[in-house]
Amino acid sequence: MVSERQSRIRNFSIIAHIDHGKSTLADRLIETTGQLTKREMEEQILDTMELERERGITIKLQTTRLKYIAKDGIEYTLNLIDTPGHVDFTYEVSRSLAACEGAVLVVDASQGVEAQTMANVHLADEVGLEIVPVLNKIDLPSARPDEIIQEIEDDLSILAEDAPRISAKEGINIEDVLEAIVEKVPAPSGDENKPLKALIFDSIYNSYTGAIAYVRVFDGQVKKGDKIKMMSNEVEYEVTEVGIHAPYQKKVDVLKAGEVGYVTASIKNVKDCNVGDTITNAENPTEKPMHGYKKVTPMVYCGIYPLGDQKVDDIRDALEKLQLNDGSLVYEAETSVALGYGFRCGFLGLLHLEIIQERMIREFNLDIISTSPSVIYNVVLNNGEKIKVQNPSNLPDLTLINYMEEPIVRADIMVLKEYVGNVMALCEERRGTMLDMNYLDEKKMMLNYELPLNEVIYDFFDTLKSITKGYGSLDYELLEYRESDLVKIDILINKEKIDAFSMILHKSSAVYRGRRICKKLQETIPKHMFAIPIQAAIGSNVIARENVKAMRKDVTSKCYGGDITRKKKLLEKQKKGKKRMQKFGKVDVPQNAFLEVLKYDDENK
Amino acid sequence: MMMKINKEKLGIYIHIPFCKSKCIYCDFVSVTNQTLIEKYFNYLLKEIEMYKEVLNKFKVVTIYFGGGTPSLVDGLYIEKVINKIKEYNDLNEILEFTIEVNPGTINREKLEIYKNIGINRISIGLQSTNNNTLKMLGRIHDYEEFLESYNLIREVGFDNVSVDLMFGLPSQTIEMFESSIDKVIKLNPEHISAYSLKVEESTKLYKLIKKGILEEPNEEIDRNMYELLIDKLSRNKYNLYEISNFSKKGFESKHNIIYWERENYLGLGLAAHGFIDNRRYGNVISFNDYFNIIDNKTKPVEEISNICEEENLFEEIMLGLRLSSGINYKEINKKYNIDFIKEHNQEIIELLEEEMIQMNNDSIWITKRGMSISNTIITKLI
Numbered sequence: 001m002v003s004e005r006q007s008r009i010r011n012f013s014i015i016a017h018i019d020h021g022k023s024t025l026a027d028r029l030i031e032t033t034g035q036l037t038k039r040e041m042e043e044q045i046l047d048t049m050e051l052e053r054e055r056g057i058t059i060k061l062q063t064t065r066l067k068y069i070a071k072d073g074i075e076y077t078l079n080l081i082d083t084p085g086h087v088d089f090t091y092e093v094s095r096s097l098a099a100c101e102g103a104v105l106v107v108d109a110s111q112g113v114e115a116q117t118m119a120n121v122h123l124a125d126e127v128g129l130e131i132v133p134v135l136n137k138i139d140l141p142s143a144r145p146d147e148i149i150q151e152i153e154d155d156l157s158i159l160a161e162d163a164p165r166i167s168a169k170e171g172i173n174i175e176d177v178l179e180a181i182v183e184k185v186p187a188p189s190g191d192e193n194k195p196l197k198a199l200i201f202d203s204i205y206n207s208y209t210g211a212i213a214y215v216r217v218f219d220g221q222v223k224k225g226d227k228i229k230m231m232s233n234e235v236e237y238e239v240t241e242v243g244i245h246a247p248y249q250k251k252v253d254v255l256k257a258g259e260v261g262y263v264t265a266s267i268k269n270v271k272d273c274n275v276g277d278t279i280t281n282a283e284n285p286t287e288k289p290m291h292g293y294k295k296v297t298p299m300v301y302c303g304i305y306p307l308g309d310q311k312v313d314d315i316r317d318a319l320e321k322l323q324l325n326d327g328s329l330v331y332e333a334e335t336s337v338a339l340g341y342g343f344r345c346g347f348l349g350l351l352h353l354e355i356i357q358e359r360m361i362r363e364f365n366l367d368i369i370s371t372s373p374s375v376i377y378n379v380v381l382n383n384g385e386k387i388k389v390q391n392p393s394n395l396p397d398l399t400l401i402n403y404m405e406e407p408i409v410r411a412d413i414m415v416l417k418e419y420v421g422n423v424m425a426l427c428e429e430r431r432g433t434m435l436d437m438n439y440l441d442e443k444k445m446m447l448n449y450e451l452p453l454n455e456v457i458y459d460f461f462d463t464l465k466s467i468t469k470g471y472g473s474l475d476y477e478l479l480e481y482r483e484s485d486l487v488k489i490d491i492l493i494n495k496e497k498i499d500a501f502s503m504i505l506h507k508s509s510a511v512y513r514g515r516r517i518c519k520k521l522q523e524t525i526p527k528h529m530f531a532i533p534i535q536a537a538i539g540s541n542v543i544a545r546e547n548v549k550a551m552r553k554d555v556t557s558k559c560y561g562g563d564i565t566r567k568k569k570l571l572e573k574q575k576k577g578k579k580r581m582q583k584f585g586k587v588d589v590p591q592n593a594f595l596e597v598l599k600y601d602d603e604n605k
Numbered sequence: 606m607m608m609k610i611n612k613e614k615l616g617i618y619i620h621i622p623f624c625k626s627k628c629i630y631c632d633f634v635s636v637t638n639q640t641l642i643e644k645y646f647n648y649l650l651k652e653i654e655m656y657k658e659v660l661n662k663f664k665v666v667t668i669y670f671g672g673g674t675p676s677l678v679d680g681l682y683i684e685k686v687i688n689k690i691k692e693y694n695d696l697n698e699i700l701e702f703t704i705e706v707n708p709g710t711i712n713r714e715k716l717e718i719y720k721n722i723g724i725n726r727i728s729i730g731l732q733s734t735n736n737n738t739l740k741m742l743g744r745i746h747d748y749e750e751f752l753e754s755y756n757l758i759r760e761v762g763f764d765n766v767s768v769d770l771m772f773g774l775p776s777q778t779i780e781m782f783e784s785s786i787d788k789v790i791k792l793n794p795e796h797i798s799a800y801s802l803k804v805e806e807s808t809k810l811y812k813l814i815k816k817g818i819l820e821e822p823n824e825e826i827d828r829n830m831y832e833l834l835i836d837k838l839s840r841n842k843y844n845l846y847e848i849s850n851f852s853k854k855g856f857e858s859k860h861n862i863i864y865w866e867r868e869n870y871l872g873l874g875l876a877a878h879g880f881i882d883n884r885r886y887g888n889v890i891s892f893n894d895y896f897n898i899i900d901n902k903t904k905p906v907e908e909i910s911n912i913c914e915e916e917n918l919f920e921e922i923m924l925g926l927r928l929s930s931g932i933n934y935k936e937i938n939k940k941y942n943i944d945f946i947k948e949h950n951q952e953i954i955e956l957l958e959e960e961m962i963q964m965n966n967d968s969i970w971i972t973k974r975g976m977s978i979s980n981t982i983i984t985k986l987i
Contacts, residue, residue: 529959530959555977555980556848556980557800557802557848558803562864562877562879562880564880564885564920565878568916568920568923570980571983571987574984575984578984
């Protein structure tokens with residue numbers, strides 16, 4: 001059922017391969033519909049987080065309401081719901097897509113269909129969205145729109161004949177996109193007189209209003225003073241405000257079926273505003289919550305610990321707040337011999353981990369150190385008991401273990417033909433098994449591999465990018481757990497075992513990884529007064545070793561003409577640097593060392 | 606006997622920012638444009654006038670003319686400066702009065718003037734006895750000219766002379782440096798300063814190394830040189846009393862010790878630094894600023910900072926540990942109401958284990974071995 005009010009609403013997302021111009025198009029749509037004056041228009045306004053800007057990817061969802069008078073003379077309300085664009089964030093993409101009826105598919109007119117294009121189209125198909133293809137970067141000399149249209153039709157089975165041909169950067173044919181949205185995206189159905197059913201597709205924490213839920217209302221309506229209920233946990237609240245983003249937060253009287261906006265309700269406990277949850281009216285509840293949400297499970301775990309004087313409670317607070325905006329982040333308290341009290345945190349992937357870690361440092365001003373990332377292993381003990389190990393230092397004694405299982409993923413790797421050899425060599429090296437290999441067109445191939453997740457999470461993606469000159473793309477999903485010949489390697493710094501560095505690895509890659517970690521630590525750990533041996537060992541068997549040489553020179557030879565201030569500043573800086581270190585015995589280790597040792601390094605290829 | 610008012614000690618540093626030519630490693634404030642000399646000294650005299658209260662209040666114990674090349678300018682300029690200071694302070698209690706000189710810029714007449722106005726210590730820049738090295742560094746003299754100047758200084762009767770050396774220089778071998786040390790020891794100066802080369806970004810040297818024209822100094826060789834230096838000099842009765850300074854007994858530079866012991870000192874001239882009544886200041890570094898600000902009857906100071914209690918402690922440790930006599934932690938405990946040993950217990954144990962420091966009942970000092978990494982050690986104790 002579509003009322004006249006609803007017939008003038010379009011809810012849509014923009015999906016694209018990274019760099020195909022999603023954010024630029026979003027900017028242009030906001031500008032064209034006059035939501036912001038040019039002066040207010042900041043580049044890529046939807047990517048608000050500093051971190052996102054730096055990395056050029058969207059992590060936090062943003063949403064905005066656009067007003068557009070179409071060629072039929074009617075004013076439409078277009079709700080643009082932004083989606084993040086990285087393989088680690090498929091869950092967030094799926095949530096925002098579920099809040100829409102349609103998706104604008106941006107395809108680079110010279111690059112064509114890419115792995116992420118396909119992956120995103122697949123996700124959009126799954127929630128039944130109408131897909132509106134758009135050819136971007138039409139102004140580039142390398143643009144070949146006719147070929148790409150054919151490619152879209154062939155590879156994605158989407159009619160693209162009438163696809164708007166635009167340049168978001170140059171502002172060419174932006175109106176065509178708006179028209180296509182109005183024309184092709186279905187108006188939201190749903191009944192405003194039924195009980196409230198609203199989907200939380202994102203949420204942020206605000207210290208004044210409490211948690212703010214970004215919602216799509218499917219049925220019913222919600223206004224200030226309503227008693228609402230979170231359907232997952234039955235907790236009730238009174239609504240304090242409802243509003244929309246235009247693109248800044250703006251109060252409205254009511255949000256009705258088909259509309260997108262925000263709800264605040266003095267939700268103190270951030271855990272009570274879960275993304276994916278359904279909000280209903282407490283007095284007149286809907287029967288069933290929204291379906292179609294994939295509850296994601298973290299794939300990568302690592303420990304996060306306070307550094308120096310940092311309080312462990314501050315870390316808990318930050319994790320709690322971050323979790324509000326990020327349903328895929330999980331954490332629980334743990335302790336480490338080397339690091340004391342901290343948290344074991346679960347992430348979607350290594351990038352997700354890095355982003356959370358950086359946000360804790362930048363936004364929450366925390367001094368933290370994180371341990372070596374790990375996946376979850378199934379361990380079957382001799383007595384038949386089966387346990388899950390996500391922290392390598394919790395691995396039971398080898399004599400107690402019957403066998404171990406590791407997670408295997410199915411990875412889809414899209415790559416240009418000339419790099420297939422490189423990719424196959426990489427997958428081989430990472431214990432991959434090829435399932436399938438297809439030509440997508442004359443130039444592109446899709447490789448399907450089974451890969452152990454612990455080979456994928458570390459530096460696989462970066463390595464892939466590097467060996468394919470950036471043209472490779474990766475998507476993966478968990479397949480199953482499989483028995484595997486795994487070992488635990490320990491890292492000893494200055495002859496002391498550092499539990500936080502322990503890793504579980506396949507026997508065949510243990511020596512290679514052990515060597516790399518030692519080498520990287522040698523580069524990462526600053527020189528001390530004494531030489532520091534760094535060793536990797538399996539049990540008592542040392543498999544790799546490096547040495548950090550003793551410091552020979554660190555002295556200000558001359559203090560010129562009584563200029564004490566300069567020397568003071570130098571030492572203050574040096575002292576500050578020390579604080580960012582974690583002390584293991586007599587050795588200071590930089591806070592990023594654990595992550596650094598796992599990162600891709602050009603010298604290794 | 607007349608009763609003396611117990612005034613606090615004061616050192617005076619006077620910067621003379623002129624050189625015949627710029628050495629390639631130098632990032633100090635100095636110019637080769639000698640047309641500015643006269644004007645500069647006029648303004649220097651005006652600056653001194655602005656400090657008459659300070660000069661009046663303290664007992665001047667040391668004066669140091671540094672540069673640049675103070676010996677480049679006519680001796681009469683130096684005399685004028687001293688006469689101006691004497692208008693506000695009788696300089697009766699001066700213990701040490703130094704001027705930096707470079708070979709080739711002094712003659713008997715100039716040295717006589719120095720002697721007459723009370724200068725009692727000469728610091729002469731040699732850097733190396735190897736003429737190729739001197740040429741590479743852009744020094745204006747060779748070793749023979751240095752010898753002439755050195756002998757002249759002795760002839761005129763200066764009995765406290767310091768010789769500057771440098772080491773860790775591009776293509777300098779251990780043998781070359783050893784030869785420099787040996788030759789200097791033979792000359793028997795009362796004081797030797799030996800600085801490890803630091804390549805500063807703003808210098809010509811930095812560019813030459815970046816371009817690959819000169820070799821980057823090797824840290825390992827540099828430290829071997831330092832060890833050799835300490836060894837050789839100590840066997841010849843030169844005592845390492847500060848990271849880069851050696852002297853015969855009783856000839857430690859009193860002026861430099863004022864810096865390390867945080868006594869008051871007045872900095873005069875372009876880019877000079879001072880420390881008066883617990884306040885540190887630095888003068889402007891451009892001639893124009895210097896002239897303009899003085900024209901406005903203001904002191905040509907551009908950075909000034911009051912040193913708080915916490916910083917006092919920081920400085921006391923940082924500066925004290927440069928000296929081989931180290932810091933007196935008993936006094937520090939009393940002065941700052943702390944327990945220094947307890948607060949740095951772990952670090953002190955580690956440093957003792959590594960033989961980087963030594964301690965007794967009241968002091969902690971950095972060992973010869975530790976001097977090479979004194980910044981690291983100091984950071985652990987502040």
